[in-house]
Amino acid sequence: MRALEPIDAYPTHRIAGFPVRAGRSLPFGATRVPGGVNFSVYSNHATSISLVLYKAGEPEPMAELPFPEAFRIGGVHSMTVFDLDPEDIEYGYRADGPHEPHRGHRFDTSQVLADPYARMSTGIDPYRHRSRVALDDFDWEGDRSPLLPHEDLVIYELHVRGFTMDPSSGVSAPGTYAGLVEKIPYLRRLGVNCVELMPVFEFDETDNIFTGVNYWGYNPLGFFAPKASYAATGRHHMQVDEFKHMVKELHKAGIEVLLDVVFNHTGEGDERGPSITLKGLDNATYYMLTPDGHYYNFSGTGNTLNCNHPVVRGFVLDCLRYWAAEFHIDGFRFDLAAILGRGADGELLHNPPLLESLAYDPVLRDCKLIAEAWDAAGLYQVGSFPDYFRWSEWNGRYRDTLRRFLKGDLGVTGEMATRLVGSPDMYSRRGTSATVNFITSHDGFTLRDLVSYNHKHNDANGEHNRDGDNNDLSWNCGVEGETDDPGVLSTRGRQTRNALLLLLASRGVPMLLAGDEAGRTQLGNNNAYCHDSPLTWFDWGLVEDNADLFAFVRRVIAFRRAHPVLRSGSPEQVTWHGVRAWAPDWSTHCRLMAAMFDGGGDDCVYVAANSYWEGHTLDLPAPPRGMAWHLFADTAAASPWDAHEPGAEPPLADQSQVEIGPRSVLVLVTHEREDQ
Amino acid sequence: MSFQVKMNVEGDTATIRLSGELDGRSAPELNQLVGEAVEQRVGKLVLLLDELTYMSSAGVRCLVFAHQKLPRGSEITLIGTQPEVAETIRLTGFDRSIVMT
Numbered sequence: 001m002r003a004l005e006p007i008d009a010y011p012t013h014r015i016a017g018f019p020v021r022a023g024r025s026l027p028f029g030a031t032r033v034p035g036g037v038n039f040s041v042y043s044n045h046a047t048s049i050s051l052v053l054y055k056a057g058e059p060e061p062m063a064e065l066p067f068p069e070a071f072r073i074g075g076v077h078s079m080t081v082f083d084l085d086p087e088d089i090e091y092g093y094r095a096d097g098p099h100e101p102h103r104g105h106r107f108d109t110s111q112v113l114a115d116p117y118a119r120m121s122t123g124i125d126p127y128r129h130r131s132r133v134a135l136d137d138f139d140w141e142g143d144r145s146p147l148l149p150h151e152d153l154v155i156y157e158l159h160v161r162g163f164t165m166d167p168s169s170g171v172s173a174p175g176t177y178a179g180l181v182e183k184i185p186y187l188r189r190l191g192v193n194c195v196e197l198m199p200v201f202e203f204d205e206t207d208n209i210f211t212g213v214n215y216w217g218y219n220p221l222g223f224f225a226p227k228a229s230y231a232a233t234g235r236h237h238m239q240v241d242e243f244k245h246m247v248k249e250l251h252k253a254g255i256e257v258l259l260d261v262v263f264n265h266t267g268e269g270d271e272r273g274p275s276i277t278l279k280g281l282d283n284a285t286y287y288m289l290t291p292d293g294h295y296y297n298f299s300g301t302g303n304t305l306n307c308n309h310p311v312v313r314g315f316v317l318d319c320l321r322y323w324a325a326e327f328h329i330d331g332f333r334f335d336l337a338a339i340l341g342r343g344a345d346g347e348l349l350h351n352p353p354l355l356e357s358l359a360y361d362p363v364l365r366d367c368k369l370i371a372e373a374w375d376a377a378g379l380y381q382v383g384s385f386p387d388y389f390r391w392s393e394w395n396g397r398y399r400d401t402l403r404r405f406l407k408g409d410l411g412v413t414g415e416m417a418t419r420l421v422g423s424p425d426m427y428s429r430r431g432t433s434a435t436v437n438f439i440t441s442h443d444g445f446t447l448r449d450l451v452s453y454n455h456k457h458n459d460a461n462g463e464h465n466r467d468g469d470n471n472d473l474s475w476n477c478g479v480e481g482e483t484d485d486p487g488v489l490s491t492r493g494r495q496t497r498n499a500l501l502l503l504l505a506s507r508g509v510p511m512l513l514a515g516d517e518a519g520r521t522q523l524g525n526n527n528a529y530c531h532d533s534p535l536t537w538f539d540w541g542l543v544e545d546n547a548d549l550f551a552f553v554r555r556v557i558a559f560r561r562a563h564p565v566l567r568s569g570s571p572e573q574v575t576w577h578g579v580r581a582w583a584p585d586w587s588t589h590c591r592l593m594a595a596m597f598d599g600g601g602d603d604c605v606y607v608a609a610n611s612y613w614e615g616h617t618l619d620l621p622a623p624p625r626g627m628a629w630h631l632f633a634d635t636a637a638a639s640p641w642d643a644h645e646p647g648a649e650p651p652l653a654d655q656s657q658v659e660i661g662p663r664s665v666l667v668l669v670t671h672e673r674e675d676q
Numbered sequence: 677m678s679f680q681v682k683m684n685v686e687g688d689t690a691t692i693r694l695s696g697e698l699d700g701r702s703a704p705e706l707n708q709l710v711g712e713a714v715e716q717r718v719g720k721l722v723l724l725l726d727e728l729t730y731m732s733s734a735g736v737r738c739l740v741f742a743h744q745k746l747p748r749g750s751e752i753t754l755i756g757t758q759p760e761v762a763e764t765i766r767l768t769g770f771d772r773s774i775v776m777t
Contacts, residue, residue: 085700087732135733139740141772178767232767238733245769 009034011082016063018053022071023078028318029117029224030091030133036082037133039091041115043282044075044311045105046095051079052112054090054130061112064094086133087237090122091115095281102293104284106275114222114277116315120237121202121221123228128204129221129276134240136326143248145330146256148193150368150392150433151509151568153256154557156192157441158514159216160200160230161532168540173232177239177246184253186543190517190550191557195250196258196333198442200227200243204267208530210462215536216442216529218335219267219301221276223319226327247328256330258368259323263307263316264339264375265299273302285311288346296346298339300376307340313354321363331368333394338375341386348379352386359388370394370436383426387434395423395435395508402439403450403473406499408611408663411588420595420607421574422507432568435508439499440516443469445526447516450474451495452481457524460531468527481524491663497552497635497642498609498665504556505566505607505667517553518542548639555643559632562646563669565599573598577608581621592660596621605632606668608660615661620668622655627670629655636661683709689720695727698735706735710742719750726756736761736770743773753777 011019023038031038039051050066067077092114097107114121118131164171164179171182180195187195202222207214217227231239247257266286268279271294278286288296288304295303306312323329334340341352358364373385373393382396398419405416418425422432440447445456454476458465477491496519503510514520515538522528528536543550560566565573576584577594585592594608606629608618615636623629630649635642644650649669652658660666679702680695690713698706713721721742725731742752752774757765765771 087700087734135737137737139744139772172763173767176767233764236733236764238736238764238768241733241736241768241770245767248769 006034013068015065015068018063018065018084019082020065021080021082023080025073025076025078027117028076029115029119030131032086032133032135033080036080037084037086037089038078038080040076040078041093041117041281042074042076043095043097044285045282046075046097046107048096049077050094051081052092052094053081053084054092054127056088056090057125057127059127086135090127090130090132092130093281100293101271104287104289104293106279106283108275108280111275111280113275113280116277116281117224117318118222119224120240121225121228123202123234124205125228131222132237136240138241138244140244140248140328143251143328145328145366146193146251146254147366148256151431151507153194153368153509154192154504154560155194155196155258155436155509155511156187156190156514157196157198157260157511159198159442159536160227162215162537163514164538166534166537166539169538170540176230176232177226177242178232181246181249184249184255187255188253190554191561192512193254194256194258194330196260196511198260199262199335200230200259201225201261202227205229205532207267211460211530213530213532215532218262218529219265220262221267223315224322244327251328256368257328258331258333258370259329260333260335261320262335263305264336265301265303265305268303270295270297270302282311285309288342288344298342298346298375298377298379299336304339304342304346306344308343308349308352308354310353313357316354317357317361320358320367321361324363324367329367331370333370333372335372336375337371337373337385338379338381340371341381342379346377350386355386355391356388359390368392383423387430389430392434392436392509394441395419395426395437397426398423398435398437398506398508399439400473402499402502405609405611406495407473407475408591408613410591413590413593414586416609417576417584417586417593417595420502420506420593421571422568424571428571432507433509436511437503437506437508438511438513439503440513441511442513443527445472445474445524446513446520446522447496447499448492448519448521449524449526450499451492452476452521453524454480455524456526457481458527460525460535461527462530468525472526493549494635494663496549498663500553501556501633501635501643501665501667502607502609504560505605507566507568510560512553514538515542517550519546519549548642551640552633552643555645556633559643559646559667559669563597563599563603563605565597565603566605569597569599575621577606577618577621579616579618581619592616594618598624602627602670602672604670608666610660610662610664613662615659615664618658618660618666620656620658623670625670626673628652628673629658629668630671631666632669633667634661634664635666636664679705681706681709683713685713685716685718688718689722690716690718691722691724693724693727695729697730697732698728698738699730699732700734703734703738706738707741710738710745714745717747719747721746721750721752723752723754724756725754725758725761728758728761731761731764736765736768739765739770739774751775
């Protein structure tokens with residue numbers, strides 16, 4: 001049977017030599033349709049808009065097609081242009097309207113603007129920020145999301161380029177989506193089941209006045225466009241295919257894919273910044289502006305996206321739906337998400353419509369939504385972010401408490417205990433999946449640097465060490481920076497293991513920073529956003545050099561997987577202990593905490609953490625159900641006895657007492673008694 | 677160089693020789709030949725690519741089209757693929773069901 005040709009597949013007009021007809025308003029963006037491409041763009045304040053067409057790679061436009069008045073519905077201009085080869089064109093828009101910055105309008109017809117809905121961008125090609133039409137057909141082979149329960153995730157935060165860019169990665173396409181695919185066996189071996197990709201929306205990687213490099217990419221310009229320079233096939237404009245292939249392969253390996261998304265600001269800066277897309281298309285709608293038209297700066301980067309404006313809300317929702325539906329993305333981590341709860345003047349909204357829409361959207365229903373629940377203007381909502389029983393949070397208080405406990409601060413043992421069991425002081429209503437626990441993230445020290453530096457060392461960032469956080473809560477273990485002192489190195493090794501073991505024994509969703517499992521360093525730089533170099537890339541030689549650490553992390557992840565009681569459950573399953581069983585010491589001078597998690601059967605785990613510089617003898621609670629204590633991990637022990645293979649833990653000779661070393665964490669597990 | 681395509685069917689093998697540029701404009705021609713091969717119930721499809729100067733992403737999609745049209749278990753072989761094209765096919769995962777030599 002032959003399909004009937006649609007009756008609107010014929011041009012009705014000719015504009016600038018191109019056959020066209022009135023287009024379809026939806027979907028927004030440029031879409032292949034029979035015989036041509038449908039362009040749809042909206043602006044509530046523009047007086048007219050032209051489509052600017054380029055032959056791919058040519059410096060000057062081949063044509064400009066003003067949208068006729070008859071092709072406009074409301075504020076939406078749409079036009080189908082026939083006889084275009086989507087692979088051979090680039091496009092943009094020229095928008096006319098008032099240039100009245102004091103009223104928020106910044107229309108400027110000298111600029112050709114990128115389509116906010118562009119599915120591809122030329123990226124850092126010689127002609128930047130031009131939009132391209134994507135071929136959206138893809139053979140998903142029945143791909144399905146792993147749909148892992150949120151609390152079962154072990155998240156691994158990585159930078160697509162930095163993960164495989166170093167020659168030591170040994171991949172055939174370094175620094176790309178395809179390169180990441182080649183490292184899936186490594187992720188499987190480590191045991192993580194979720195990757196969180198630092199920003200992959202198109203951004204300007206040269207946008208930085210200090211070093212000329214913006215490596216992290218928290219300055220988006222193309223929210224629908226996977227970053228072209230992260231695709232080995234980007235020069236053939238196949239980044240969409242390469243990205244989808246990456247997701248499909250990760251899913252096949254049982255690994256979910258989260259995207260770190262930035263909707264709090266854009267790469268257009270303030271009044272001094274360039275006009276690349278939203279600013280020229282409808283500045284007054286997209287940005288939060290002061291009454292006299294200046295930019296509010298709640299993000300610390302110059303501008304703030306006006307994300308609870310109804311139009312912007314729609315834009316954000318369209319974008320996330322696109323990634324979830326077209327790219328099979330499993331969830332999103334929202335950068336500076338507290339801003340997403342602010343109104344047009346920056347005021348805090350009690351029922352922010354954007355957050356509510358995302359929480360209840362049917363396309364996003366199964367996506368994980370994770371908020372970085374603070375912003376750069378001092379709003380800190382960890383524990384109080386509007387959650388709709390749906391949102392979880394980067395638990396900044398977990399990070400800070402664990403760091404303070406680790407370095408031996410007094411008075412934090414009680415709070416550490418609260419953090420260990422899923423921070424019920426903040427999340428008891430929502431359960432343990434609401435807290436994403438972490439010690440390190442891209443933002444700040446790596447774990448190795450956390451135990452090697454007391455202070456940040458950011459001179460290479462070009463701001464005289466003024467940038468970056470000043471409250472790292474770190475401890476260098478006796479010497480600042482690199483050293484070959486065996487005593488210092490031994491303490492660092494133990495502190496590293498303490499941190500990882502506590503993280504992975506805590507209720508909530510653990511997140512690891514890529515490379516921490518192998519001792520990656522940034523030489524004390526705690527704000528390395530501006531270095532695209534070996535300083536920030538994963539040196540794969542470390543995996544061999546620090547094979548003992550890698551083996552430890554692998555076993556601890558496997559142990560967590562084997563013990564559901566560490567991931568979720570009721571508070572009654574946890575009992576507290578101290579030097580004496582059943583007698584926890586919550587006084588301010590105490591640096592020892594011990595907990596027994598009992599999930600029934602042999603899912604019973606005893607976790608003791610000692611941040612004091614001397615050891616203790618701990619009286620053990622009797623293991624339940626006549627079982628026997630076995631030793632899973634002891635960070636005071638040398639590798640490979642620092643952690644045993646889960647299921648093959650050796651029994652404790654003395655079932656009533658155990659020694660815990662100085663600054664150590666100990667994990668026991670019950671199994672059947674061997675004499676039975 | 678303009679696109680040219682010729683098909684030869686012998687037994688259960690269809691051999692298609694391509695030359696010039698395979699892109700969005702020329703891809704339908706190849707797809708049509710693949711459709712004809714399917715009607716002749718071939719079990720093997722051999723694409724001779726050594727005279728192909730360029731293959732765009734629309735061209736690469738012809739391979740998926742062929743894979744989906746041919747009966748299950750059919751074999752698609754590419755001969756003479758330019759290294760860069762072969763690399764693109766591999767990195768985007770389109771090599772799943774073809775043999776490149």
